[in-house]
Amino acid sequence: MPLIGTASATEGPPKPDSSLTPSQKNAPSEASPLAGRRVVICEDEGILQMQLQRALTRAGLQIVGSANNGQTGVEIVLRERPDIVLMDIRMPIMNGLEAARRILAVYRPCLVMLTAYADESYQQQATEIGASGYIVKPVTTETLLPQLRAAWSAFQVEPGR
Numbered sequence: 001m002p003l004i005g006t007a008s009a010t011e012g013p014p015k016p017d018s019s020l021t022p023s024q025k026n027a028p029s030e031a032s033p034l035a036g037r038r039v040v041i042c043e044d045e046g047i048l049q050m051q052l053q054r055a056l057t058r059a060g061l062q063i064v065g066s067a068n069n070g071q072t073g074v075e076i077v078l079r080e081r082p083d084i085v086l087m088d089i090r091m092p093i094m095n096g097l098e099a100a101r102r103i104l105a106v107y108r109p110c111l112v113m114l115t116a117y118a119d120e121s122y123q124q125q126a127t128e129i130g131a132s133g134y135i136v137k138p139v140t141t142e143t144l145l146p147q148l149r150a151a152w153s154a155f156q157v158e159p160g161r
Contacts, residue, residue, distance in 0.1 A: 033152055034145070035060035037083040042066070042073030042092040042099065043114065048137070052086060052114075055141045070094030078140060082109055084152065087131075089115040089122060093109045097125055104130045110155035114139070132158070 039061050064080045067073035071094045098137040106129040112133035113126040134150025
C-alpha cells in the first residue's frame with residue numbers, strides 16, 4: 001500500500017472524466033481556496049497525524065512535512081515555509097504554543113492550533129500569539145476542512161499581509 005500523499009510511478013497521465021473513479025470525481029476543484037496549499041502537520045499522535053495527512057491530501061493540499069514534537073515542528077516549518085501549519089498544543093520537547101511563537105517571530109504562515117483543549121485560556125494565548133485558527137479535537141473531514149477554510153480566509157485579511 002503506498003504511503004499517504006505519495007503517487008505511484010505507474011499512475012500515468014490523468015484519465016478523461018468518463019473513466020474517473022468516484023473518489024477522483026469528488027476531488028476538490030482548483031477553485032477551492034485550499035487546493036495546492038503547502039502544509040506542515042505538527043501532531044504527536046501518530047494515528048491522528050496519518051488521518052490528517054489523508055484528509056488534507058484528499059482535499060487537494062500538499063503535505064510538505066510533519067513533526068511529532070514542537071522543536072522538530074519549528075525546524076521543518078522554517079525550512080519548508082508552508083502556507084499552512086497545523087499545530088497541536090500538547091507535544092513533547094516543546095509545546096505547540098511555544099513552537100508557534102518561535103515560528104511566527106520569523107515567518108507568517110496561516111498557523112492553526114489543533115488541540116483537545118477547549119479551554120478559553122489556550123484559545124486566548126493562541127490568538128495573542130497570532131494563530132489564525134483554533135480547532136478542537138476530535139476532528140473529522142467534515143469538521144476539519146470548513147474550519148481550515150475559515151482560518152485561511154481570516155489569515156488572508158489579516159493586517160500586515
